[in-house]
Amino acid sequence: MTDQSNTPCPLSFKGIPYSDIINRWFSLAGGEPVEGERNDKLHRLASHLRYITDNNEETLLQIMPRYGLPEKEMKGLIHSACSAKWYSVPKLMQEACRGVSHTPECANEGTNEDVCADVSGRMQYAPTVPPELPKRLPKLIRLLVSRTPEVYRPAVAHAVFPSLATHLHQVRFKYIDNVEHEATLMNVLMAGTGAGKDCISEPINRIMADIRRRDEVNLRREREWKEEVNSKGANKDKRQRPEGLIIQEIDADMTNPAFVMRTAEAEGHFLYTKMNEIDQFDALKGSVRGRQQFQIMCLAFDPGNRYGQTRASAQAVTEKVTIRFNWNASTTIQKGKKYFARVLTDGPISRINFCTIPEREIGADMPVYGKYDAAFDEELRPYIENLNRATGLIDCPQAYKLAQEMSAENAEWAVLSQDRVYENLSFRANVIAYLKACVLYVANGEKWEKSIEDFVRWSFHYDMWCKLEFFGEAIKEAMDQDKRPLYGRHRPGRRNLLELLPDEFTHADAVRARRTAGMSEKGTSSMLRQWVFRRYVTIVTNNNYQKLKFKA
Structure with a gap:
C-alpha cells in the first residue's frame, strides 16, 4: 500500500x-x-x-x-x-x-500499547475495547456459549456464574487471606440500547431449570397454605406456615420483608434473581429514602454477614439472617452510571462483576443463535450435578496459587501505575476471579485444566476494564475531591509510569511523568522509594535513577 x-x-x-x-x-x-x-x-x-x-x-x-x-x-x-x-x-x-495484531503474547488481548498481556499475565487497559475472549475455554463455558453469537459470548461467559454458583449449598473456599468465602457472584451487564442484552437469558434458563422445578413444588405448597388461611375467618385456628419452603429463585420486585423471609426459609441455600433492569433492585431499598439495596449487595459478598429486621407485630417478619444472594441485572451504560453514582466509593461496584456488549456497526448482519435443545441440556446436566453434590470446605490448590500470583501482579501494576482506583478495585475483583475458578473446578468434577487459568485471568482483566471504563473517572473524582487537572484523555489504571521515563532519569523527570498521567507532584518521592524497594530502579546519585526493569 x-x-x-x-x-x-x-x-x-x-x-x-x-x-x-x-x-x-x-x-x-x-x-x-x-x-x-x-x-x-x-x-x-x-x-x-x-x-x-x-x-x-x-x-x-x-x-x-x-x-x-x-x-x-x-x-x-x-x-x-x-x-x-x-x-x-x-x-x-x-x-x-x-x-494488525498477530503476536503470540497478544493474540487474545489485541496488540496495542494499551491492551497487551505480558508473560506474567498482567494487562493494561485500552480506552476503546475490552480484552478478547480466549480461544481455548473451559469445557463448561465452551458449552454455555456454544449457541451464542460471537459478539455476545464474552457477556454470556461472565453472566452465567451467578446462576451456576446458586447450586452450591454451604460450600466454602478459603481465599489467600485465610478467609472462607461462599461463591457469592453478582453480575451487571451494561450495554447500549438495542445491543442484545437478552443474550444471557437462555443459558441462565437452562442452568436454573432444576432449581425452578424444585421451587415449583414449594411454591404450590405455599399457595395452598395461603388459600387455606384466607378461607378461614379471623377467629378461626389457622395452620402455621409450612416448614421446608426452600424457594431459591425470587421475584425481582420483592420487598425487603419478603426477601428476609425467603432468606430465612432457604436453610443456607443461595437466593437468585435475574433483573431486566438494575433499578428493579429498588424494591429492596426499604423506606423512600433508604439505600438498603446497596447494603444487601455489599453484605451478600462479605462472609459471615448478618441482616434482618425486628418488628413489634406478631404477623410481621422478625428475622436475622445471613444473606446468600446471587443475581444478574442488565442496564444501559448511561442508566448504570447514574444508578451507582451515589455509591461510587461505598463498596457495591467493587463487589459486582461487570460485563458489556460492544456496539455493532450500523447495518451489520443480525446475530443468529444456535438451538438450545435436549442435547444441550443433557451435556449440561453432569456439571450441574457436580455443583449440587459438592459440600463443605473445598480445596483447589491451583485456584489458590493463581489467586496469589494475580494478587502479586496487581500489586506490582498498582505500584508502577501509581493508581489508587485500580488498586482498590483489584482487591475484590481478584476474589471474584478466584471464586469463578473454584466454581469451574467443582463443576468439572474437581479437576483442574489450564484453560480454567487462562479464562479466569481474562475474566479478571475484562471485569477491571469495565469498572475502569464505566466508573474509573467518577471514582477518581470522588476519591480526589481537589480534582487535579488531567493532561490529555487520561483514564485511571492505564499507564506504567516507568515506561514514560528514559532508562536513566531524574526526580524532575518522574514529576513530569506523573503530570503526564494526570497526577500531582505530591507523592513522587514516595513512588520512587517504592520503586527502589521493589528493585524496579536503582539510585545513581541523590536525584538520579536508573531503571532495572521496563527498560526502553
Missing part, C-alpha cells in the same frame, strides 16, 4: 512490523497522502508513531515512508513531531495496532 518495500521491516512493535502498522494507519486515516497533503499527513503519522517508538527520532527516520520528501525535510518533520507535548496514545494509533 505504501511506498515501502514489500519485505517486512525488521523493526517492530511487540512483534508487529512497523510497516504493517503504518499500512493499517493509512487505511484508517483515509488513504496514503496525495499531492498537497503530504507534509501534514506524514507529520501526523510521525506524531502518532512516536508513542510506539519511545519518541525515538532515529527509529522514526528508519520506518517512516518518504513519498519523495528529502532527508533533511523528513528529519525536520520528525523532530517537530517528537518535540510536541506528550499525551495518551491517539485512538487512531490504537486502532491501527489492534487491527
Whole structure:
C-alpha cells in the first residue's frame, strides 16, 4: 500500500512490523497522502508513531515512508513531531495496532500499547475495547456459549456464574487471606440500547431449570397454605406456615420483608434473581429514602454477614439472617452510571462483576443463535450435578496459587501505575476471579485444566476494564475531591509510569511523568522509594535513577 518495500521491516512493535502498522494507519486515516497533503499527513503519522517508538527520532527516520520528501525535510518533520507535548496514545494509533495484531503474547488481548498481556499475565487497559475472549475455554463455558453469537459470548461467559454458583449449598473456599468465602457472584451487564442484552437469558434458563422445578413444588405448597388461611375467618385456628419452603429463585420486585423471609426459609441455600433492569433492585431499598439495596449487595459478598429486621407485630417478619444472594441485572451504560453514582466509593461496584456488549456497526448482519435443545441440556446436566453434590470446605490448590500470583501482579501494576482506583478495585475483583475458578473446578468434577487459568485471568482483566471504563473517572473524582487537572484523555489504571521515563532519569523527570498521567507532584518521592524497594530502579546519585526493569 505504501511506498515501502514489500519485505517486512525488521523493526517492530511487540512483534508487529512497523510497516504493517503504518499500512493499517493509512487505511484508517483515509488513504496514503496525495499531492498537497503530504507534509501534514506524514507529520501526523510521525506524531502518532512516536508513542510506539519511545519518541525515538532515529527509529522514526528508519520506518517512516518518504513519498519523495528529502532527508533533511523528513528529519525536520520528525523532530517537530517528537518535540510536541506528550499525551495518551491517539485512538487512531490504537486502532491501527489492534487491527494488525498477530503476536503470540497478544493474540487474545489485541496488540496495542494499551491492551497487551505480558508473560506474567498482567494487562493494561485500552480506552476503546475490552480484552478478547480466549480461544481455548473451559469445557463448561465452551458449552454455555456454544449457541451464542460471537459478539455476545464474552457477556454470556461472565453472566452465567451467578446462576451456576446458586447450586452450591454451604460450600466454602478459603481465599489467600485465610478467609472462607461462599461463591457469592453478582453480575451487571451494561450495554447500549438495542445491543442484545437478552443474550444471557437462555443459558441462565437452562442452568436454573432444576432449581425452578424444585421451587415449583414449594411454591404450590405455599399457595395452598395461603388459600387455606384466607378461607378461614379471623377467629378461626389457622395452620402455621409450612416448614421446608426452600424457594431459591425470587421475584425481582420483592420487598425487603419478603426477601428476609425467603432468606430465612432457604436453610443456607443461595437466593437468585435475574433483573431486566438494575433499578428493579429498588424494591429492596426499604423506606423512600433508604439505600438498603446497596447494603444487601455489599453484605451478600462479605462472609459471615448478618441482616434482618425486628418488628413489634406478631404477623410481621422478625428475622436475622445471613444473606446468600446471587443475581444478574442488565442496564444501559448511561442508566448504570447514574444508578451507582451515589455509591461510587461505598463498596457495591467493587463487589459486582461487570460485563458489556460492544456496539455493532450500523447495518451489520443480525446475530443468529444456535438451538438450545435436549442435547444441550443433557451435556449440561453432569456439571450441574457436580455443583449440587459438592459440600463443605473445598480445596483447589491451583485456584489458590493463581489467586496469589494475580494478587502479586496487581500489586506490582498498582505500584508502577501509581493508581489508587485500580488498586482498590483489584482487591475484590481478584476474589471474584478466584471464586469463578473454584466454581469451574467443582463443576468439572474437581479437576483442574489450564484453560480454567487462562479464562479466569481474562475474566479478571475484562471485569477491571469495565469498572475502569464505566466508573474509573467518577471514582477518581470522588476519591480526589481537589480534582487535579488531567493532561490529555487520561483514564485511571492505564499507564506504567516507568515506561514514560528514559532508562536513566531524574526526580524532575518522574514529576513530569506523573503530570503526564494526570497526577500531582505530591507523592513522587514516595513512588520512587517504592520503586527502589521493589528493585524496579536503582539510585545513581541523590536525584538520579536508573531503571532495572521496563527498560526502553
